[in-house]
Structures are given as structure tokens and as C-alpha cells.
Amino acid sequence: MRTARFIGSWLAGAIALALAVTLFVQWLRFALDSAAETTPLPLLLGMAFGVNLFVWSLVGVARLGDDSARSVRERRVAAARRRALAAGGGAEAAAPVGAAEADGDRVLVRSRAAAPGADAGTVPVAPGPDDTAPTAAQPVPASAAPADPAARGPEAPERLDLAVVIPAHNEEPVIDGAITSALRLFNRWDIYVVSDSSHDATADIAAETGVNVLELLTNRGKAGAIEAVIEEFELAENYAGVVILDADTELDSGYVEGARRQLGDPSVAAVAGFVVAEWKPKERTITGRTISAYRDRLYWLLQYLLRFGQTWRHTSTSFIVPGFASVYRTSALKSIDINPKGLVIEDFNMTFEVHHKRLGRISMRPDTKAYCQDPFTLGDYVKQVRRWTLGFWQTVRRHGVWPSLFWFALFFYILEVVVVSVLLLATAALGLFTLVPLATGGAVLDVDAYATGYAAVTSVLPLTTILIGLFVPDYILTCVLATVRRRPSYLVYGVFFLPMRLLDAYLTLRTVPQAWTTRSDGRWQSPTRASGRL
Structure with a gap:
């Protein structure tokens, strides 16, 4: 049975890949024919894939070469270090990495004990009968030095x-x-x-x-x-x-090792978790599955084709360390204003703080994977996207512009997001405009103003051009992801991804003015949750 599922998943991936190649060839042929007549090809290409995605994908390729060379050098250094430790015969060489210390070497409590003058807004949970009673103001390793970790210099x-x-x-x-x-x-x-x-x-x-x-x-x-x-x-x-x-986050088994390895570089101030959307279709409705599949595609595109290049050591222009699973070096964390007034979410602001105050660079690699639970309902999805986009624009408003490579890259990202959002919504509106005569049997064309507008629109963007020019390239991306994930069901849910993009575009534009008119308190809005885990 397991062999059959394995063969079936690879066969589904091959079918999805063949479909993606076929659609891309046919779409490119159609786009070239349209460009030769009326529709500009760069407009279709830009709306389909985006300039930023293309540029940062090239940067990501350069990073792959650089990371490979660095990895070879690091392995050589690590091998030399192991040989030196083995030759010294020290106990440290034999100790397993990450081994827990004896209970007597640690102070283990459930929460800080109440103390005179403690914050009245906190209620400590008492330790259980099997736990060591609190003997210090906070539970920390007994061997931990009180000094700033950054002052000790680079560590293994x-x-x-x-x-x-x-x-x-x-x-x-x-x-x-x-x-x-x-x-x-x-x-x-x-x-x-x-x-x-x-x-x-x-x-x-x-x-x-x-x-x-x-x-x-x-x-x-x-x-x-x-x-x-x-x-x-x-x-x-x-x-x-x-x-x-x-x-709702679950960590991959290699998360800690990957995070520590990245923090081993003293120039790294924060490590961005590599988000993976959970896929549990049996626990979701059709709407929930569509949202989860759409998010999976979005995360894959943003992380592999955009943020991978943005987090190269020579660029470090990523504008988000996702709050679902992030790591901050404490020497940098001390300088970050975590909770400024007026922001609806914190992760954009904390990332901007790192860049604005020059606390170090942002690092991201696929070895820090973590799994998140995306919204189950369309209502929760809309609320979440609105909070995310509003939080982004509020952070841009709060920090303003400063001369840096970060803001140079951010400017072109914002420009493309706004322009593409406007074009997507405008093109969709024109598609509906040209669809009305078909739905009414041409009755609306008896109105002279409508007939004039219809003739002008269809001479530049016929309905077939709008449908094929927008839907097909979007669906090609879905076919690629269905190939990578070997999930043929994405080919069904992918039919609804373009409307999801339109919804995202609307929320992006709608929250721009709200960032300057809405004051947020950052309080929680708990979505619908499922107790089943990965």
C-alpha cells in the first residue's frame, strides 16, 4: 500500500508538471500573438510573475553558489576542530551536543514566584509537587553568565x-x-x-x-x-x-540546530523561520482546504523565490521575520522597541527595528522549518490578511524612509505590490464589464454609452485575453507547486486561487489609508482553531 501511494504521488507530480509545461507554452504563444496585435506583453508578464520575484530569484541563485562554497569551508573547519578536541582528549569532545544537565545543575520552576512589589497585572502559577521550589527571581541555567551574551564574542x-x-x-x-x-x-x-x-x-x-x-x-x-x-x-x-x-506553531526536528547554526554568525541579529502550511484536508472544509493550499503556494513562492535572495549575507533586505517562529539574538533584542503604540502586529516592526537601528542582518534558510495552522474560514482569512497588511503599512508609516539598501529594495517591492494590485482589480473589473453583454444576451449594448465603452475595452483587452492572460499563468504556478508537493488535489483548488489573489489585492489597497487613520492597540483576535496536530 505504501509503495502504491509512493508511485501514485510521483505519477501525480509528473502529470502536474506536464500540464504546467503545456499551459506555459500555450500561454506564451498566446501572449506573443496578443502582443503583436494590441496587448503589451510586458504587462501580462509583470502581472503574472512580478519583476521582484524574477530579480530576487536570480539573487537567490547567486546565494546558492556562495552558500555552497561557504559550507565546504565550514565543514573543513569543523573537521579540524573535532580532530583538535579528540587529540586533546578533553571531556568536552565526548559530551553529546544538547545533552541535558543534571537536575541539580538547573533551577526548574513553572513560573516566577510572587514577590513584594511585583507587577499587579501578573499572576504566577505555583510550582507542582514534583518541581524544585523557586529559589531565584527567574529560572536560568546555574552556569549561565550574567553578562551580555554578545560581549562574550562569537560562540560555537x-x-x-x-x-x-x-x-x-x-x-x-x-x-x-x-x-x-x-x-x-x-x-x-x-x-x-x-x-x-x-x-x-x-x-x-x-x-x-x-x-x-x-x-x-x-x-x-x-x-x-x-x-x-x-x-x-x-x-x-x-x-x-x-x-x-x-x-499554533510546531517546530521541525532540525529547527534548533538550524537556528543555532545561523546565530553562530555574529553578524546575524535575527533568524526567520521557514514557514510550512500544514496540510490536513480531512479536518477542513472545501474553503479551508483552498485557503491552506493557496497559502502553501504563497509561502513557497515568497520564501524560495523572494526571501531566499533577500536574506543573502550580501543583501539582507528582508522586510519580515515572521512572528510564528522567529529567533532574535538578545543583544539585538535589548535595542528593539517590541511594543510601540498604535501597531496592530509586532513582527514587521521588530524586523524594521533591526534594519533601522543597524543591529545586524536577517538570516533565513530552509533548515529552520516550522508548521503553522492557517485560517479555516474565509472570514478568519480576511481578518488575518487585513491585520497583516495593515500592520505592514503602519510599520512603514512609523519608521519612515532612511538611506539604505533595505529601503531601496523595499521601495520597488511596495511599488510593484501597489501597481499590480491596481492592475489586477482593474483588469478583473474590465473582465466583468465585457462579460455583462454575454450574460444579458447583448441587451446592455443597446445603451450607447455602454456600447462605446465595450468597443473601446474589447479592442485592447478582449475577454479571452483577460481570462487567459490572468488565469493561465496563475494556474501554471499552481501546477508547479502540485508537482513539488505531489498533491494532485491542488489542481482542483487552484481554480480558486486567482479570486484569492484579487481578495488579497483589495485588502492591500484598502488598508493603505487606514494605516494613517487607524490607531490599533494590538489586542488579540483569536481565529477558529483545530486541536488536531501534525
Whole structure:
């Protein structure tokens, strides 16, 4: 049975690839014929694939060559280091990387103990009967030096102590899965859950796992919760880096190793997680599956063809470290204003802070994969995209423009996003305009004004050109992803991806003026969740 599924998945991938090649050849032929008549080919190509995607894909190819050369050099250095350690016969050479220290070497508590004068907005969860009673203001490794980690200079990746922060608000269905995922890779005393005024059992479930729990009575929003837990446990003073996870995030087995390896470069201030959309079609409706498949395609395009080039060590122009799974070096985190007033989300702002204050570069590699749960309903999808786009424009407004390669790249990205959004919506509107006569049997053409407009539009953009010029290239991208993922069902859901792009374009343009007129408090809006995990 397993062999049959394996063969079937590869056969489905081959069919999707053949369909993609066939459609691309036919579409290119159609585009060239249209360009020779009335429709400009660059317009169709630009709306189909985007200039930024093409340019940064080329940069990504250059990065592949550079990374390969660096990897060879790093392996040689690592081999020389292992030989030197083996020759020295030290105990360090024999110790397994990441091995947990004895319980007596650590202070293990569930949360910070209440102290006179403590923040009245926090309620510590008492330690369980089997846990060591709190003997310090915060749970930290006894061997951790109090000095700034950056002051100790570059460290071997395996020596980088990382704290895990999981902010949550009414995340009862998924919080256990996120903590369980983190416990596979981290010691429980290094995991900190902050329940931001949850009205369900989020804090209780977290406390039962034995991790550190901070419960806020006042809703501060995600950024405020992150800021509170970092300050309460003094994480920036006791760890080299802080991992920030969403409550629905599950980490890949290689996430920690990849994050530490990237932080081993002292020029790296933050590591962007490599997002992978979960695919559990049996738990979703048709709408939910379409959203998940669409997001999978979007993540694949943005990360492999855009952000991979933007996070090259010679560029570092990525404008987002996704908040679902990010790592910040604490020496940089101390200089970041995590929770400024008026922003609806925090991740764009934290990324801009890194660039604006020149705290280091952003790094991203596919070895820091993490899985997220995308919206299940169209309503939740619209709310999420609106928050994301509004948060982006608010961050642009807050930070303004400053001379840098980052802003040079960001300017052309913003320009393309706005122009393509306008063109997509305008072209779709023209398509509907030319479709009305077909739907009414030509009755509307009896109106002189409509007939004149119809003749003018169809002379430049006939309905067939609009449908084929927009839908086919979009569907080709879906065929490519169906090939990569070996998921033939994407060929069905891909029919609805162009309307999803139109919805994204509308929300992008609608939130531009709102960024200058809307003041946000960053408070949580919990979407529909599913308790089933990957």
C-alpha cells in the first residue's frame, strides 16, 4: 500500500508538471500573438510573475553558489576542530551536543514566584509537587553568565542558550501541541508561556506541562505579552537568543540546530523561520482546504523565490521575520522597541527595528522549518490578511524612509505590490464589464454609452485575453507547486486561487489609508482553531 501511494504521488507530480509545461507554452504563444496585435506583453508578464520575484530569484541563485562554497569551508573547519578536541582528549569532545544537565545543575520552576512589589497585572502559577521550589527571581541555567551574551564574542552554535517564548490568548485547542513540539527540542525550564488575559484553560494546560507560565490579567496584545515575559524573567540577560513561537506553531526536528547554526554568525541579529502550511484536508472544509493550499503556494513562492535572495549575507533586505517562529539574538533584542503604540502586529516592526537601528542582518534558510495552522474560514482569512497588511503599512508609516539598501529594495517591492494590485482589480473589473453583454444576451449594448465603452475595452483587452492572460499563468504556478508537493488535489483548488489573489489585492489597497487613520492597540483576535496536530 505504501509503495502504491509512493508511485501514485510521483505519477501525480509528473502529470502536474506536464500540464504546467503545456499551459506555459500555450500561454506564451498566446501572449506573443496578443502582443503583436494590441496587448503589451510586458504587462501580462509583470502581472503574472512580478519583476521582484524574477530579480530576487536570480539573487537567490547567486546565494546558492556562495552558500555552497561557504559550507565546504565550514565543514573543513569543523573537521579540524573535532580532530583538535579528540587529540586533546578533553571531556568536552565526548559530551553529546544538547545533552541535558543534571537536575541539580538547573533551577526548574513553572513560573516566577510572587514577590513584594511585583507587577499587579501578573499572576504566577505555583510550582507542582514534583518541581524544585523557586529559589531565584527567574529560572536560568546555574552556569549561565550574567553578562551580555554578545560581549562574550562569537560562540560555537551548540553553546548558544535559547529561551522559547509562546504568547497565547484563548489558545486552549492548540497550546498543548505547541508546547509538546517545543519540549522535543528544548528543556522545559527554557520554555516560557505567557497567557495574555485568556478566558479559557490556556494557562492551566501550559502549567500542567511543567513549563514556565506567566498569566496577564490585562489584555496587552501579542507584542505586549512578549515584552512582559521577557522583562519578567529577564530573558535578555540570561540567554543568547529568544525563540518566539505562535501557539499554533510546531517546530521541525532540525529547527534548533538550524537556528543555532545561523546565530553562530555574529553578524546575524535575527533568524526567520521557514514557514510550512500544514496540510490536513480531512479536518477542513472545501474553503479551508483552498485557503491552506493557496497559502502553501504563497509561502513557497515568497520564501524560495523572494526571501531566499533577500536574506543573502550580501543583501539582507528582508522586510519580515515572521512572528510564528522567529529567533532574535538578545543583544539585538535589548535595542528593539517590541511594543510601540498604535501597531496592530509586532513582527514587521521588530524586523524594521533591526534594519533601522543597524543591529545586524536577517538570516533565513530552509533548515529552520516550522508548521503553522492557517485560517479555516474565509472570514478568519480576511481578518488575518487585513491585520497583516495593515500592520505592514503602519510599520512603514512609523519608521519612515532612511538611506539604505533595505529601503531601496523595499521601495520597488511596495511599488510593484501597489501597481499590480491596481492592475489586477482593474483588469478583473474590465473582465466583468465585457462579460455583462454575454450574460444579458447583448441587451446592455443597446445603451450607447455602454456600447462605446465595450468597443473601446474589447479592442485592447478582449475577454479571452483577460481570462487567459490572468488565469493561465496563475494556474501554471499552481501546477508547479502540485508537482513539488505531489498533491494532485491542488489542481482542483487552484481554480480558486486567482479570486484569492484579487481578495488579497483589495485588502492591500484598502488598508493603505487606514494605516494613517487607524490607531490599533494590538489586542488579540483569536481565529477558529483545530486541536488536531501534525
